[in-house]
Amino acid sequence: MSAARTRQSTLSSIIKRARDIMRKDAGLNGDTDRIPQIAWLLFLKAFDDMEDSRTVTDPSYTPALAAPYRWRDWAADATTRRSGDAMLDFVNDDLLPHLRELRGSGKAGDAKQNLSDIFGETRNRMLSGYLLADLVDEVNKVSFTSADDIHTMAHLYESMLREMRDAAGDAGEFYTPRPVIRFVVERIDPKPGEAIMDPATGTGGFLVEAWEHLVAQTKTAKQREALRGSLRGFEKKPMPFLLGQMNMMLHGVDGAQIARGNALTFSAAEQRREGVDVILTNPPFGGEEEDDVKTYFPTGLRTPETSWLFLQSVMERISRSKTGRAGVVVPNGVLFADGVGGRIKKKLLEKFNLHTVLRLPNGIFSPYTPIPTNVLFFDNTGPTKDVWFYELPLPDGRKNYTKTKPLRYEEFADCESWWEEGNLTKRVANDQAWKLPAADIAANGYNLDMHNPNRPDDLAHRPPRELLSELIATERQILDLLEGLKVQIEGDAR
Incomplete structure (x- = not known):
């Protein structure tokens, strides 16, 4: 057996034993409890290993944690570490409160600030101090000073995130299929020296892929060091924030400035x-923001629908860069909506170059949501002249994706060949790709839900869940329109 296989086997065994321990604890119910529990312990072990390594290579570095709160102080030695009630008391009443109360610079990316943000709402959910001690012993077997172990653990961790999505159901919206992420990142092609953001970071999939894309373009340690601070983001939910921080640490993302908060405020x-x-x-x-969030947006473009607010936010954030560009996943309702949605799309086409709409096959996020999805690719090179549409088909013989048969890269x-064979002015139409002038789209009320002219629209064979989702999305857009009219009327009355 190869060394790599041995490492993977060893680490997989550690994770399996850890999960077996957590299954015995009455305070943990399913993977939605167990994965966050092991994630914050893994984070503290990884953080301590990396702090220890950094103090060796950089004697001037001041660690973010001191005794007795470092992993090496309270968890590393099985012969002296606490157990039972003593372990619970230390973790619940001393360690976690200390981490929450750390005061850093207040800037995203600051080590103390990250710890405070991560543990601000993190709780130990285990009720048995003996089982918690056993779990700590398993986590302590993972070495985060070995590049090979870190690489292997990163892949294991990603599989855990997929399981987290599977267990979370509707709450799993923060996991995007890796093939979609990879395709979007490679088409956008971020370069060293550019500032890259995901304003809805989730578990960090887009930023991790962007980092690996950047690292592949470097040849020296100095060039890689220059990437530090390239990545930025926001995540308002505590659990994906924790999971994302761990994900980026495992993938070697250096100096990412991820703020715990709402990018829309x-x-x-x-x-x-x-x-x-x-x-x-x-x-x-599919979600809605609080009323005060809407006030950050222009009166005529206000809506509670989260996806519309993010689309506006993305436009603003790339508007000052001459090379500003974006790849944004949106639900089908964004394409065909009018009212407030139509006005937002009008702004998009008039101020930016929406050069490509990638229509993803049904079921990309099934069975967690049946809503059809798309990716909007646009840049800051001027008003849209033409919009290319590309319809990614399901594999032959498939009607949908499943957990056991997901999308593959x-x-x-x-689509990749079609994209790369010609630039925007030399693209060629085919059975999956077609082009529409922006003027025609404007004349049609900025409807981007355009039927593939090369394929008949057989409604009788479309999945009922898909049709129902589109009806629900349409109803939401109607409500948005009514709310927009109400805001305008109230404004006129004043």
């Missing part, structure tokens, strides 16, 4: 001022 001027070159994101859709091969 900034004025348009602030978003432009803090602009970036690249945005890669799959913002949550190889299914993007034809």
